[in-house]
Amino acid sequence: xxxxxxxxxxxxxxxxxxxxxxxxxxxxxxxxxxxxxxxxxxxxxxxxxxxxxxxxxxxxxxxxxxxxxxxxxxxxxxxxxxxxxxxxxxxxxxxxxxxxxxxxxxxxxxxxx
Numbered sequence: 482x483x484x485x486x487x488x489x490x491x492x493x494x495x496x497x498x499x500x501x502x503x504x505x506x507x508x509x510x511x512x513x514x515x516x517x518x519x520x521x522x523x524x525x526x527x528x529x530x531x532x533x534x535x536x537x538x539x540x541x542x543x544x545x546x547x548x549x550x551x552x553x554x555x556x557x558x559x560x561x562x563x564x565x566x567x568x569x570x571x572x573x574x575x576x577x578x579x580x581x582x583x584x585x586x587x588x589x590x591x592x593x594x
Contacts, residue, residue, distance in 0.1 A: 483535070484535075485531055485532045485535040485536070488531065488535065489585060490531060490582060490585040490586060490589070491528070491531050493578055493581055493582050493585070494524075494527050494528055494531060494582055495528070496578055497524060497527075497575060497578045497579065497582065498521075498524045498525065498527075498528070500571075500574060500575055500578070501520050501521055501524045501575070502521060504567060504571050504575075505517035505518075505520060505521060508561075508566055509566065512561075512564075512566055516557060516560070516561065516566070519557060520554065520557050520558070520561075523550055523553055523554045523557065524554060526550050527547055527550055527551060527554070530543050530544070530546050530547035530550065531543075531547065534547065534589070540589070540590070540593075541590060541593070544586055544589060544590040545590070547586055548583075548586060548587070548590070551579075551582070551583065551586070554579075555579060558572060558575055558576075558579075
């Protein structure tokens with residue numbers, strides 16, 4: 482079993498978290514402490530799911546939880562883009578990472594490791 486912090490998916494999720502923390506600093510005050518805080522929390526929850534999945538014998542439960550939480554985060558990011566809180570460039574940077582993360586987690590779940 483690899484250490485969770487050496488997994489490629491963990492590194493990608495960590496990069497996504499850094500981007501979310503960086504981008505939410507520039508949110509208008511109205512959204513910084515509501516939507517911005519929710520996005521930060523939801524992104525950090527993803528790391529917990531990776532840790533738990535990597536540690537567990539039956540990973541499916543944690544990977545499914547990851548995918549559920551991941552969908553919520555994707556919705557929040559889309560909402561930010563639709564409300565013009567995030568620039569298309571920032572949304573695009575996160576979309577590339579999120580696509581990679583989604584493929585890795587789905588592959589991990591389907592492999593049944």
